[in-house]
Amino acid sequence: xxxxxxxxxxxxxxxxxxxxxxxxxxxxxxxxxxxxxxxxxxxxxxxxxxxxxxxxxxxxxxxxxxxxxxxxxxxxxxxxxxxxxxxxxxxxxxxxxxxxxxxxxxxxxxxxxxxxxxxxxxxxxxxxxxxxxxxxxxxxxxxxxxxxxxxxxxxxxxxxxxxxxxxxxxxxxxxxxxxxxxxxxxxxxxxxxxxxxxxxxxxxxxxxxxxxxxxxxxxxxxxxxx
Amino acid sequence: xxxxxxxxxxxxxxxxxxxxxxxxxxxxxxxxxxxxxxxxxxxxxxxxxxxxxxxxxxxxxxxxxxxxxxxxxxxxxxxxxxxxxxxxxxxxxxxxxxxxxxxxxxxxxxxxxxxxxxxxxxxxxxxxxxxxxxxxxxxxxxxxxxxxxxxxxxxxxxxxxxxxxxxxxxxxxxxxxxxxxxxxxxxxxxxxxxxxxxxxxxxxxxxxxxxxxxxxxxxxxxxxxxxxxxxxxxxxxxxxxxxxxxxxxxxxxxxxxxxx
Numbered sequence: 260x261x262x263x264x265x266x267x268x269x270x271x272x273x274x275x276x277x278x279x280x281x282x283x284x285x286x287x288x289x290x291x292x293x294x295x296x297x298x299x300x301x302x303x304x305x306x307x308x309x310x311x312x313x314x315x316x317x318x319x320x321x322x323x324x325x326x327x328x329x330x331x332x333x334x335x336x337x338x339x340x341x342x343x344x345x346x347x348x349x350x351x352x353x354x355x356x357x358x359x360x361x362x363x364x365x366x367x368x369x370x371x372x373x374x375x376x377x378x379x380x381x382x383x384x385x386x387x388x389x390x391x392x393x394x395x396x397x398x399x400x401x402x403x404x405x406x407x408x409x410x411x412x413x414x415x416x417x418x419x420x421x422x423x424x425x426x427x428x429x430x431x432x433x434x435x436x437x438x439x440x441x442x443x444x445x446x447x448x449x450x451x452x453x454x455x456x457x458x459x460x461x462x463x464x465x466x467x468x469x470x471x472x473x474x475x476x477x478x479x480x481x482x483x484x485x
Numbered sequence: 486x487x488x489x490x491x492x493x494x495x496x497x498x499x500x501x502x503x504x505x506x507x508x509x510x511x512x513x514x515x516x517x518x519x520x521x522x523x524x525x526x527x528x529x530x531x532x533x534x535x536x537x538x539x540x541x542x543x544x545x546x547x548x549x550x551x552x553x554x555x556x557x558x559x560x561x562x563x564x565x566x567x568x569x570x571x572x573x574x575x576x577x578x579x580x581x582x583x584x585x586x587x588x589x590x591x592x593x594x595x596x597x598x599x600x601x602x603x604x605x606x607x608x609x610x611x612x613x614x615x616x617x618x619x620x621x622x623x624x625x626x627x628x629x630x631x632x633x634x635x636x637x638x639x640x641x642x643x644x645x646x647x648x649x650x651x652x653x654x655x656x657x658x659x660x661x662x663x664x665x666x667x668x669x670x671x672x673x674x675x676x677x678x679x680x681x682x683x684x685x686x687x688x689x690x691x692x693x694x695x696x697x698x699x700x701x702x703x704x705x706x707x708x709x710x711x712x713x714x715x716x717x718x719x720x721x722x723x724x725x726x727x728x729x730x731x732x733x734x735x736x737x738x739x740x741x742x743x744x745x
Contacts, residue, residue, distance in 0.1 A: 292575060295602035295623035296530040303540065303627030324536065331532070442553070442577030444529055 283346055286452035290339040293445035297328040297335070304328065338449050341399070345456035350393035352461075354481045357388040357422055357429060364401050364420065368409065377409050378417040389481040390429050392461040397478065400454035404433035404474040407447050411439035411472050424480055432475035443469055519638040520545035521699055523565060527557040527572040527584070528600065537571070540627055541634070547698055554579025561588060565695050567595060569637055571630075574601040574612060582615050589616030596637040600625070649684040652731055652744030654723060656684050665723060675700065676719050683732075683742040692739035716740055 304325045308318065361381055372379050390397070401420075408418040416437040423430050443451070451467055451474065458465040458476040467474040524546050528534035534550045541548045549567075551557050555578040561567065570588065574581035585597060599612045602623040609620045618640075619633050649656045653666040661677055663670040672680060678700045683691055693712040694705025701711070720732040733741045 292602040296533045298624035300533055300536045302624050303536070303630075306626055306628060328532070442529075444577075445575070 286342060286449070286456070287339065289445055289452060290335065290342065290449045293449050294332055294335040294339065296445070297332040301325055301328045301332065335446060335449065338446075338453055342449070342453045342456055345396065345453065345460045350396055350457075350460040352391060353394070354389045354391055355394040355397075357383060357390055360390070360394065360398060360401065361420065361422060363398055364405055367402060368405050371406075371409060375409055375412065376414070377412045379405070379409075379420060380417055381420045383422040385424050388424055388429060390478050391481045392463070392478045393457070396457035396461060400457040400474075400476065401431065401433065403450040403454040407443065407450060407474075408433050408435050408472050410447065411435060411441060411443070411470075413437060413439060427480050427482070428477045429480055430475060430477040432473060434473040434475075435471045438471045440470065443472075519635055521547060522568040522638050523547045524549070524569045524571060524634070525557065525560055525567045526550040527552070527554065527570065527576060527581075529553060529573060529575065529577055537627075537630070541631075544631060544634075546634075553577040554581065554584040557584055558587065561592060561595075564689070564692075565699070566592070569634060570595055570597045571634070572597065572599060574599060574608065582611055585612060585615035585617055596640065598630075598633060598637060649681075649687075651684055651687045651742055652729060654684075654731055656681060663723075665728070668725075670722050672719070672722060675715060676722070679715055679719055680723070680742075683740065686742075688741065688743045690735040690738045690741045695739070712739075 304321045307313070308321045308325070313321075361383055365379060365381055368379065405418060405420065412418060412435060416435055416439075419432075419434050419436065421432050421434075454474065454476075455465045455467070458478070461478060464477040465474075466476070524541055526534050526537055526541075526548060528537065528550065529552050531552065534552060538548045538550045549560060551560050554576040557570070557572065557576075558579065561570075572581050572584060576584065579587075581599065581601075585599070588595065588597070597617045597619075599609075599617040599620045600623060601608060601612070601620060609622075612620055618637055621630060621633060647657060647659050649658075655664045657663070658681065663672055663677070663680060679696060682696065682699050692705075694707075696712045696716075697705055697709070716732065724730050724732055729745055731742055731744060733743060735741050
């Protein structure tokens with residue numbers, strides 16, 4: 260997420276975003292749990308790399324494992340950092356076009372969708388609609404939801420991205436058609452927590468359910484009346 | 486099975502204060518002391534579970550993995566008992582603490598090592614009170630895990646008696662000696678390993694696949710008859726004409742060692 264889009268106004272506490280301090284710490288703890296997994300693998304792989312008499316095959320294997328887990332740890336670190344930023348730094352408030360947001364999501368996930376054989380159905384009601392909020396945070400929240408929805412998809416499942424507007428609000432939902440019968444892991448919980456922090460930092464409404472997976476949020480439309 | 490005498494706990498325990506494995510001979514000795522033991526990993530992080538499985542297999546252990554508490558309960562119903570359960574506390578479907586509480590009474594000999602990213606003391610206390618033998622906080626190093634696994638498996642091995650009896654057949658593990666009614670039976674190492682495993686499971690059918698895994702450390706393979714060949718060698722030496730038959734073929738299953 261580009262934090263450069265945010266104004267640097269410091270908020271008093273995470274409570275200002277509608278999240279309790281206890282919840283914030285719980286989310287951070289979830290993130291720490293998630294990051295402990297790749298760190299465990301990394302710590303052991305690096306120790307193995309330093310062991311004497313390592314064969315070239317093992318050397319390549321441990322290097323490959325290490326490089327994968329470094330990426331994973333960095334992604335989780337970014338996520339944790341963004342969670343803190345979302346709770347500390349005020350969200351941007353600028354108009355952006357709904358269609359542009361949905362297009363960005365579909366384009367970003369195109370390769371992953373093709374690889375996993377999951378269909379993404381994007382439905383937006385109404386003409387060009389302008390929302391008001393933080394494009395980067397909203398995009399990140401939506402991306403996290405679509406990423407989780409794809410991850411928990413089983414063959415034959417499809418992911419629906421639906422945007423509807425009513426009473427000056429746009430409600431966007433991401434949902435799986437089928438139940439996946441698995442619990443979200445620590446990384447997914449962290450992503451979901453960050454999505455929620457991103458939306459609540461814009462005073463938006465946020466809801467989520469695990470199985471079938473569904474995440475939805477509502478943000479205001481731009482008031483076009485003079 | 487009669488227990489002729491108790492095997493004292495193995496000496497030279499690995500000092501946890503110095504868990505790093507150094508020296509080829511020490512490493513080989515450690516591997517030999519636990520080789521072929523069965524370990525079940527219960528970890529919902531697929532990458533970590535796969536990594537631990539692969540590395541522990543490198544220590545000559547037989548390792549299975551599942552990713553939630555309910556699957557762990559199912560896996561523990563396997564006819565071949567596990568020697569060690571390595572489990573995360575944060576598990577889907579059935580939390581690690583509840584899993585410990587359910588498993589301990591049903592499998593009192595099973596050693597249990599808890600992996601947790603929760604560094605809170607009360608979590609560890611709760612895990613230990615629920616039946617865990619040891620706890621390790623993530624991120625840990627694999628060498629520390631191996632050291633703890635070795636200690637737990639050796640502790641478990643102390644429960645296995647030096648001597649087992651089925652009918653008039655007696656097997657002494659430390660001396661690697663087998664006698665039947667005073668008659669000394671000479672067995673090759675492979676034959677001894679087969680008989681030793683069967684005497685650990687008297688009166689229970691043991692499948693060919695299990696023997697392949699336990700004795701040969703190979704995955705079950707229906708295309709090989711190596712187990713049948715070696716069972717015949719063992720049977721020919723154990724059951725002489727005129728003696729009560731102890732080795733029995735269980736059609737469609739495998740073999741069983743029992744008195745009559």
